[in-house]
Each structure stands twice: as C-alpha cells, then as structure tokens.
Amino acid sequence: MKAVVLGAGVIGVSTAYELAKEGFEVEVLERREGVGLETSFANGGQISANHCEPWAAPGVIEQALKWLGRKDAPLLFRLRLDPALWAWTLRFLSQSREEKFWANVAKILRLALYSRTALKQLRDDLNIEYDHLENGIMNIFRSPGAYEHALVRARAISELGFERKILDPKQCLEIEPALKGISDTLAGGTYSPDDETGDAYKFTTALYEKCKALGVSFRFGVNVFGLEHDQWKITSAITDQGEIKADVFVLSLGSYSKAAASGLGIPLPIYPTKGYSVTMPIVDMAAAPSVSITDDEYRIVISRMGNRLRTAGTAEFAGFNTDIDPARADMILQQALGVFPGAADSAQAEFWCALRPSTPDGAPIIGRGLQENLLINTGHGTLGWTMAVGSARIIARLAKGLAPEIDLNGLGWERFS
Numbered sequence: 001m002k003a004v005v006l007g008a009g010v011i012g013v014s015t016a017y018e019l020a021k022e023g024f025e026v027e028v029l030e031r032r033e034g035v036g037l038e039t040s041f042a043n044g045g046q047i048s049a050n051h052c053e054p055w056a057a058p059g060v061i062e063q064a065l066k067w068l069g070r071k072d073a074p075l076l077f078r079l080r081l082d083p084a085l086w087a088w089t090l091r092f093l094s095q096s097r098e099e100k101f102w103a104n105v106a107k108i109l110r111l112a113l114y115s116r117t118a119l120k121q122l123r124d125d126l127n128i129e130y131d132h133l134e135n136g137i138m139n140i141f142r143s144p145g146a147y148e149h150a151l152v153r154a155r156a157i158s159e160l161g162f163e164r165k166i167l168d169p170k171q172c173l174e175i176e177p178a179l180k181g182i183s184d185t186l187a188g189g190t191y192s193p194d195d196e197t198g199d200a201y202k203f204t205t206a207l208y209e210k211c212k213a214l215g216v217s218f219r220f221g222v223n224v225f226g227l228e229h230d231q232w233k234i235t236s237a238i239t240d241q242g243e244i245k246a247d248v249f250v251l252s253l254g255s256y257s258k259a260a261a262s263g264l265g266i267p268l269p270i271y272p273t274k275g276y277s278v279t280m281p282i283v284d285m286a287a288a289p290s291v292s293i294t295d296d297e298y299r300i301v302i303s304r305m306g307n308r309l310r311t312a313g314t315a316e317f318a319g320f321n322t323d324i325d326p327a328r329a330d331m332i333l334q335q336a337l338g339v340f341p342g343a344a345d346s347a348q349a350e351f352w353c354a355l356r357p358s359t360p361d362g363a364p365i366i367g368r369g370l371q372e373n374l375l376i377n378t379g380h381g382t383l384g385w386t387m388a389v390g391s392a393r394i395i396a397r398l399a400k401g402l403a404p405e406i407d408l409n410g411l412g413w414e415r416f417s
C-alpha cells in the first residue's frame with residue numbers, strides 16, 4: 001500500500017515515520033528544499049501538556065479589547081478586510097464560553113498527554129538527540145490577580161487528571177535559581193515536572209534520516225495544488241510536477257492545508273497566526289534557565305536548547321504575511337533578557353517568525369476526510385510540536401484500519417460542519 005504525505009513539517013515527517021513503521025510504502029511531497037523549514041523550524045520548543053488551555057477562553061474578548069491598538073499586544077488582530085479571518089473569529093468567540101472552553105481543554109490535554117508519552121517512547125527506541133531537556137515547564141505570574149486565577153485553573157485542571165504544582169516565589173527560585181533577577185516581581189508560579197523541551201527542527205531532521213532508513217522517499221521542491229477525487233476516493237495529488245497516485249493521502253500542510261483541501265467537501269477552519277522567536281547563544285550558563293519558563297505577563301516562553309536560549313511568543317492575525325516586524329521581534333527579545341539578564345548574547349540574536357495553523361477551538365483536526373482514503377493531520381496551532389508524535393501514531397493506525405489508542409471525539413473536521 002502506498003501512502004503520500006503532503007507536507008514535511010514536524011507533523012508530516014512524524015506521520016511518514018509512523019506509516020513506514022506500519023508497513024506502508026511512503027512518499028512525502030514538500031515544496032521547500034528540506035524538512036521542517038516552515039512553522040516547525042524555530043518554535044518555542046515546549047512539549048507541553050501544561051499548555052492545554054486554548055486562546056478561546058472566558059474573558060478573551062475583554063482581554064483582546066484591552067490590548068486593541070497596543071503595538072506590544074501579545075494577541076494582535078490587524079483589522080483588515082479578510083472574510084476568512086472574520087468567519088474564523090466568530091467561530092473562535094463561540095468557543096470561549098465556559099463549557100466549550102473546558103470541553104476543549106479536555107480534548108487538547110488528552111492528545112497532548114498521549115503524544116508526550118509517544119515522544120518519550122520514540123526517543124528511547126530511536127536514540128535520537130534534539131537538545132531535549134526533561135526538566136519540566138514553569139509558568140510564572142507577576143500580579144497577585146493573575147496568580148490567583150492560575151490557582152483556580154490548576155485546581156480545575158487537576159480534576160481532568162493533570163497535576164500542576166503550585167509554587168510560591170521561594171519555590172519558583174528553588175526549582176529555577178536563574179529567576180533570581182526577577183524574584184521580587186514574582187507573585188508565584190505553577191510547575192508541570194513531566195513536560196519537556198527540545199528543538200523541533202533538530203527532531204524533524206533526525207526523524208527524516210530514520211524515515212529514509214525505512215525507505216521513505218522525499219520529493220522536495222514540489223508544489224501541491226489540490227487533490228483529485230471521485231465520489232469515494234482521492235485518486236491523486238495534483239502538483240506542479242504532475243499527478244501523483246497512491247492508496248492513502250495524508251494532509252499535513254500546516255496553514256496551507258485549507259487551500260489544498262478546497263473542493264473536498266470538508267470545512268477546515270484553519271487561520272494562520274503569526275508568532276515570533278528569537279534565538280541567542282548562551283554566554284552565562286548559570287544565568288540561563290534549565291527549566292522552560294512561560295511568563296504569563298508577556299505570554300512568552302523561554303527555553304534552553306543546548307547552548308542556545310530561545311524565546312517565542314505573540315500571536316498576530318494578519319493573513320499569510322511572514323515579514324518580521326522588527327519592533328515585535330525586539331519586544332520579545334527585551335522581555336526575555338529582562339527575565340534572564342546577562343544569560344545570552346543579544347548581538348547574535350536570530351529572529352524568526354512563522355504561521356501557526358490555528359483552529360477556532362485550539363485543537364487540531366485529526367481523522368478521516370469524506371473520502372475514505374483521505375487522512376487529515378493538521379491545524380495543530382500552538383501545540384504542533386507537543387502533539388506531533390501522538391497525532392502521527394493515530395493517523396498511521398487509522399490508515400492501517402486499527403483503532404486509535406485515544407478517543408478521537410471532538411478532534412475530527414465534523415465538529416465544524
């Protein structure tokens with residue numbers, strides 16, 4: 001059986017690997033010159049079941065209004081005539097109601113936990129290295145109000161089976177002494193010890209080598225325009241290099257999945273959400289964190305990756321534009337240096353931005369399409385690195401006709417129809 005995987009980001013490459021392990025002959029189609037060069041290239045690095053709360057949360061409208069017009073807003077809507085954005089925003093707002101929010105938290109958590117375990121297994125099996133650290137993730141809060149809110153959330157999430165340790169400022173410093181420079185600004189923190197970090201790009205390239213060893217073929221520089229189909233089946237991928245036939249097709253084109261799936265009769269409300277990262281060499285190891293930090297005040301994450309410090313954040317709704325706005329990139333750089341002064345060399349900072357493939361409810365779209373041989377694995381938004389291995393395993397099992405190992409309820413495209 002031949003499977004064609006569309007897209008070679010962390011999702012596509014993980015899926016190719018799992019399909020090959022299930023015995024498929026696999027071909028991956030990718031427009032770039034290599035794997036992992038778009039959204040999977042320089043993300044925040046967190047493998048974070050902890051980050052299971054979607055943006056569409058109660059209070060998001062009030063929060064967005066406070067930020068409106070502020071250039072340093074972590075969540076920035078650039079008001080523009082874009083019907084896709086307005087349609088997406090309406091769906092997004094409808095997901096922010098209390099009961100929807102908690103249903104979304106539950107399904108995101110289910111997939112993130114499954115995937116985190118699957119990644120650990122894969123790493124043990126393959127012995128691949130990608131600057132990973134198993135030191136957990138700490139969220140820090142500066143205002144007593146934000147900390148109080150976090151404690152309420154932590155208690156509610158513990159009822160879903162996920163324990164966030166609650167920390168006072170002294171405990172924050174015991175776990176991450178490099179926070180000493182901001183100790184007097186800390187109201188407290190929460191900590192998820194089993195979460196991890198690692199370089200998604202290094203992981204994707206390492207897994208690419210393992211894929212090739214299993215016989216997976218990669219075609220780079222090929223543009224996918226869409227999928228040809230009859231009533232029941234996808235028959236071929238239509239590309240600028242002709243039609244490519246297979247028995248099974250997997251859609252994993254990140255933010256570009258929706259365009260490629262047009263005409264297939266399934267709604268894929270995926271909107272590109274621009275985020276930035278800055279990577280710098282660490283110059284003082286003791287001043288840099290070993291635990292990955294999420295700073296609630298600025299909505300940034302800061303992770304150590306080998307001898308580099310990476311900070312990532314901001315969400316900008318501005319279509320498919322991938323220009324780097326120097327002011328926004330510098331903003332997260334200064335915020336990270338404020339948390340860990342002297343840790344990294346900002347003169348050698350590398351700036352990056354990319355488009356998160358975001359769905360209104362914050363969960364990816366995973367499952368079968370309308371045609372029985374179409375499998376969808378996309379829309380992973382803020383958590384694509386966290387969810388990559390688990391999502392890939394689910395798709396490979398579905399392709400093989402096996403039941404997935406977790407409940408897929410609420411993860412398919414049907415929820416948007």
Ligand SMILES: Cc1cc2nc3c(=O)[nH]c(=O)nc-3n(C[C@H](O)[C@H](O)[C@H](O)COP(=O)(O)OP(=O)(O)OC[C@H]3O[C@@H](n4cnc5c(N)ncnc54)[C@H](O)[C@@H]3O)c2cc1C
Pocket residue numbers: 006007008009010011012029030031032035036037038039040041042043044045046047048222223224225252253254255256257260274275276277301312313353354355356357378379380381382383384385386387
């Ligand atoms: C600033 C930032 C920080 C983040 N931090 C984290 C984090 O800490 N933890 C976490 O879990 N996630 C994080 N993410 C999210 C994560 O990076 C994404 O969810 C993930 O990379 C999505 O992977 P993907 O394979 O779906 O998309 P991509 O990596 O974009 O892959 C899609 C591939 O499809 C190819 N493609 C697209 N269209 C076509 C076409 N028509 N023909 C051929 N090829 C095509 C592209 O070239 C690309 O290689 C972050 C994202 C950003 C932007």
